[in-house]
Amino acid sequence: MIRIENRNSSSRLFKFSIPIISAVVSLILAAIPLAFAGANIGEAYFVMIKGVFGSVFAVSEMLTRATPLIFTGLAAAVAFRARLWNIGAEGQLYLGAMAAVAIGTGVLDINGFFLLPIIITFGCLMGALGMVVPMALKTRFGADEVVTTLLLNFIILIFLQMMLEGPLKDPMGLGWPQSAPILDQGMLPTLLTRMRVHSGLIIGLVLAIILQIFINRSIWGFKLRAVGENIFAARHAGIGVNKSLLGVAICSGALAGLAGVSEVIGLKGYLTADLSPGFGYTGIVVAMLAGLSPIGVIAAALFIASVFVGADSMSRAMGVSSYLADLVVAMSLICVLIGGFVSNYKLTFTKQKKVTTK
Amino acid sequence: MSAQKVLSLRSLSKKFGSVVANDDVSLDLYVGEILSLLGENGAGKTTLMNMLFGHYLPDNGEILITNKSNQMEQLRLGQPQAAISAGIGMVHQHFTLAENLTVFENITIGVGSLWALKTDKKKAQKKIADIIERSGLVVALSEPVGRLSVGERQRVEILKALYRDARVLVLDEPTAVLTPKEADVLFDNVKAMTDDGLSVIFISHKLREVLEFSDRIVVLRHGQKVGEMLTKDADEQSIAKMMVGESTLISKRVNIQVGNPLLSLEKVSMKGSSRRNRLVDISLKVHEHEILGIAGVSGNGQSTLAELISGLQKPDQGEVVLGTSTVKKLNPKVIVKAGIGRIPEDRHKDGIVGNMTVAENIILESLSEKNIQKFGFLNRGSINSIAEELCSSYDVRGPGIHAHARLLSGGNIQKMILARVFSRNPKIILANQPTRGLDMGAASEVERRLLEARKNGSGILLISEDLDEILRLSDRVLVIHSGVLTEIENMDREQIGLMMAGESL
């Protein structure tokens, strides 16, 4: 007979090691699909590692890939801490990106010193709006935010296509559905010459540290945690639950919006409908791997970005589908979920005693 | 009652980790008898019954039960299915009914194969009708359980056991949710069933009922059997002493002159969907140096009244007055700011955030205070020293102030809540079922603190199902039934009991 018992306390080290073990396990499990695809497994892992750490350029690519994941990972982490299920980061990312091109492509032709903060602020606001709407539907109509944010992702993506074929379309774009380029002074500076890694990464790192402090040390963070862990007790204790959740929604949406802004004004310079290969959804995995800790988000985003970049170069070199990366990411989420269970509970195996009848 | 055994528990022991829940407990049950199993919370009654019912596997010991041909036979342990088919039925304190299903569906659930495509409904209905006729447990079979009253639900639970041909019926604190009158009806029904050959194990801590109702008494303390006697040879003092061990100090209430009104409700009404959440034209006043007791069977509007005073609900009509000023915007924040301390009914749901630390739980209501925060940030040093101090002065025992609150035991959680409430020196205290589920030590600590607060000038609204507690502590008593409050002229137990059942006098 198997019994599940609540582990009274698990050591910090143990909790800390679970995401790492999960990440490693998911990488090991990747051998199965690799074998299925008929690749030489040892070579595949070698190519992947080389593809991420083999050169400064490779590392720069990995950091570039990690940047939006830090933002969407933070967006999910903050929301999930308060048990607000924001699954809409993908849509909010595009809202932020649209805001960036709406302002940054020539409407405001001013000095970059002023233009950059305006673009960023407007992008955050639009992202926040993308989460405030489902929040309002939740408080006003009781509509589950999971479903509404998921559906909004599709609505926003279609809206984006409409904008890219309409008001935001580049008149010089030869008919492609893409926006005009961002003004030069509206672009974030890159960090290394001839590399793509840009200062959006710095913004992400700073925000992660700030959030870490705010969640653990501030009254705002205290309320957020209380609401997340037990909404009834929080309400009973006089914490303004709806106000707290609204704050979380704004913060989460703004972070997701910032991911879009950073991709547009840090990397691409213009907006297309394939700006994000699912950064919003991957952000959820990042947050879960991070144990919903903002600092942890940085490490988790670096790991996931490595998987993507490594799998890409492996795919180019060996012809294995790059969907392998998505597969590893999904498996790492499932592994970390199981790991979280192991850290909270322990299984004890008791043998059923033989009963002898007199 | 005959001399023939139906069930025999032999030397049952059970440990959880290092905690001994049952230590070498043996007892016999005879055909047609009502056996009372007495003991404090945590004495091991529930564990013993869970072993009988196959929910827990004993570490040691065996259970014998008579089979169809009256032979004593070993019961396969740790298997609920085996216990059910051996004829053991249990009525849990928390009902195990599916509210979205009908009475009939609840009674017949799990009898026969799950994979049957057709069931003989007629035959089942006839069997239930027979049982109802013999036992007097009347209930409408086609009604969804969600619409039944608590008493009716309990009848469904008993019918469920009888439908499975139970010969041994365990009733776990069956009267906790009933009015005295409903309880009498239940006792009559159970008596009728024992005349039919049913044997009953009756778990309770209400001594009065035990003495009136049972044939024999077994007392458990700290997981051991400490006494066994025929009910006719027992008296209240002796069994109370057996349950508790050395007598604990019960606080004495001294008379104090009450002061000015602190909290008033004036003609407050709540339109609820049932008697559970309805209040009808309620007025009350709590004064300085006063404990106002609200007696009543649970589910008659107490929770709604408490939620109102906690600020969780707004009245549809009427006013809430603090001191002399009417509260315009009623919400928990305003209530906390006004210095009303609240001991919630469901301490796990409303009282604590289980996954936050003890220290964080202690300051949950004090976030805006100067020694707690600096510029919007938590002042950890000051919080820790406050928590340490309160934990020692309120005797909160556990793995320390940095451990998660969910790791504390029920009694220590309540002490932690007391620390939070009383450290804010509240002028008004709402104590909703403050001793429910606590052992006697923790319960008397709660009562002592309430009386001390009264002495220091606080006004206390005490809501409790435990009529003895109400009578022991209160200066005045109101009875609530179906959302209507009635003032009691003289504190007469009989009279209050009748009013709890909704009799107008």
Add this chain to the structure above:
Amino acid sequence: MIDILQILISESFWAASLRISTPLIFGVLGALLCEKSGVLNLGIEGIFVAGAMSGWLAVWLGAGLIGGVIVAGLAGAFFGLIHAILTVPLGLSQHVSGLGVTLFATSLSYFIYRTALPNVSSPPRIEPFRPIDIPIISDIPFLGEIMGQQTAMTWLALLMVFIVWFVLYKTPLGIAIQAVGDNPNSVDAQGLSVYGLRIGSVVAGSALMGVGGAFLTMSAFDAFFFGMVNGRGWVCIALVIFASWKPGKALLGAVLFGAFDALQVRLQTEVGAFVPGQIFLMAPYVLSIFALMIAARKADYPRALLTPWFKGER
């Protein structure tokens, strides 16, 4: 206005509506079965993809159409089992686990598809289900015309509505499933297995979802595309709430949704010149949100939905 009326009374419109709603019928029934037992299954979106891919691949590899449907159902059941193990005995967050299953099922399907067909520019086609003609029914005016255009999978979907209703409300098994979604202790106290009932419901519900996905590649189209599920799974989750967890209402919700989708396609051709086409594309998702807003407050949630249950904890 006249145009819309003409559309609404045409057989071809309702035939299209029913066709569009078929995968949703499977999906809503599957999600309903999971949720009735107390488990939210957000894996549905990925399970649709897995069903669509695996069913199509099986047929392409020569398994035959019925074999394809069975493979799709098994694929759904497999991912359902993962979700069930994570959420029922392990009691992990149903939200996160469901999203994990969606990511896993989607990426695994894409990976297998790409590995099986590494270098194809246009996806290969299979011979899909054809409309079946049932003599007596096709003679009925209007309805006969509508049903005459449906394939065996649509008939199967309609049959499943009846089967799910019958099992849930008329058999001891269904009563037990409803009970476990309302109060797990009620079945535990009778010695029935809470875990068994929940895992079984989730696996069966997920198999239905898998078959729903297969409809896309084996009946609606004849090939597999990336992104072809396109949020249909999430729509089903909204429709279950709209249907208040009742199979009959679920059918109604799915068909209404299909009708709306069919209508927007036709309107697009009528007035597409004046309004950007995307407005119409958005409509189904917007409609789902509206359905949720209308139904959420008064919906009759299974009381134990989202609440894990552990043995011995009361």
